[in-house]
Amino acid sequence: MDNIITIRHVNKTFGGKKALDGINLDINNCEMTALLGPSGSGKSTLLRHLSGLVVSDNNPQSSISVLGKVVQSKGKPSKEVRTCRAQAGYIFQQFNLVNRLSVLTNVLVGALSSTAKWRTLTGTFTAEQRSRALKALERVGMEQYAMQRVSTLSGGQQQRVAIARALMQEAKIIFADEPIASLDPESSRIVMELLEDINKQEGIPVIVTLHQVDHALKYCSQIVALRDGKVFYQGASEGLCERKLAELYGAKPQPAP
Ligand code: ADP
Numbered sequence: 123m124d125n126i127i128t129i130r131h132v133n134k135t136f137g138g139k140k141a142l143d144g145i146n147l148d149i150n151n152c153e154m155t156a157l158l159g160p161s162g163s164g165k166s167t168l169l170r171h172l173s174g175l176v177v178s179d180n181n182p183q184s185s186i187s188v189l190g191k192v193v194q195s196k197g198k199p200s201k202e203v204r205t206c207r208a209q210a211g212y213i214f215q216q217f218n219l220v221n222r223l224s225v226l227t228n229v230l231v232g233a234l235s236s237t238a239k240w241r242t243l244t245g246t247f248t249a250e251q252r253s254r255a256l257k258a259l260e261r262v263g264m265e266q267y268a269m270q271r272v273s274t275l276s277g278g279q280q281q282r283v284a285i286a287r288a289l290m291q292e293a294k295i296i297f298a299d300e301p302i303a304s305l306d307p308e309s310s311r312i313v314m315e316l317l318e319d320i321n322k323q324e325g326i327p328v329i330v331t332l333h334q335v336d337h338a339l340k341y342c343s344q345i346v347a348l349r350d351g352k353v354f355y356q357g358a359s360e361g362l363c364e365r366k367l368a369e370l371y372g373a374k375p376q377p378a379p
């Protein structure tokens with residue numbers, strides 16, 4: 123089987139500051155993976171590179187592949203980048219749903235190719251698409267809300283709709299960027315358990331950025347930790363000991379009693 127993710131020599135500079143600094147990374151199994159690290163360590167930037175939303179600094183040695191497809195090479199988007207985007211479901215902290223539209227329509231958007239998305243949004247969908255969208259909503263426990271406007275839902279419910287949209291898209295991999303950062307503890311639990319369940323039952327790899335270490339350790343069997351744009355740790359979550367965690371988050375020396 124192809125590597126899930128292969129990253130070689132990726133740098134990204136914003137205004138002279140390195141957001142990613144020589145990233146090399148291999149993820150070769152489908153386990154749920156947390157991207158951890160302090161704020162500003164480069165988690166979101168890395169995730170955006172994987173979905174081709176951001177292109178790395180020009181470098182003849184750099185490359186990024188996801189599920190065996192080259193997303194970019196030498197700091198340029200590949201010809202396959204559209205296919206790569208279509209195979210990835212993206213879950214955002216702010217859900218990125220269309221508030222004034224129904225839950226069902228928001229899920230149906232997942233069936234459209236990215237270029238056609240907004241043009242076709244007001245058009246009609248086939249009965250088969252509607253039935254698949256309802257199934258996806260059922261999968262996340264939201265089928266009874268299908269005809270409601272998204273604006274009437276809680277944050278946790280909206281995130282479940284966003285997950286249903288990724289399922290509708292038949293995503294081969296899910297990238298979730300701080301999916302629970304705006305949610306209360308109970309909704310966070312539901313969303314993390316849902317991602318974990320989809321990962322285990324459907325075998326879809328899930329890469330999730332989290333700033334809460336406890337959630338990462340609880341739900342993700344492997345961790346990639348970033349510090350200052352570099353890979354600080356990669357491996358099993360059990361291997362991330364207290365001392366390493368303290369170092370990751372730049373523990374301040376304890377004041378003298
Ligand atoms: P994290 O998700 O770990 O909090 P980010 O990937 O968002 O970190 O950011 C890493 C660094 O890159 C930060 O210093 C941030 O300010 C910078 N950065 C990210 N995106 C941009 C951008 N579009 N323009 C300028 N600087 C950016």
Ligand code: MG
Pocket residue numbers: 165166167300331
């Ligand atoms: Mg971020």
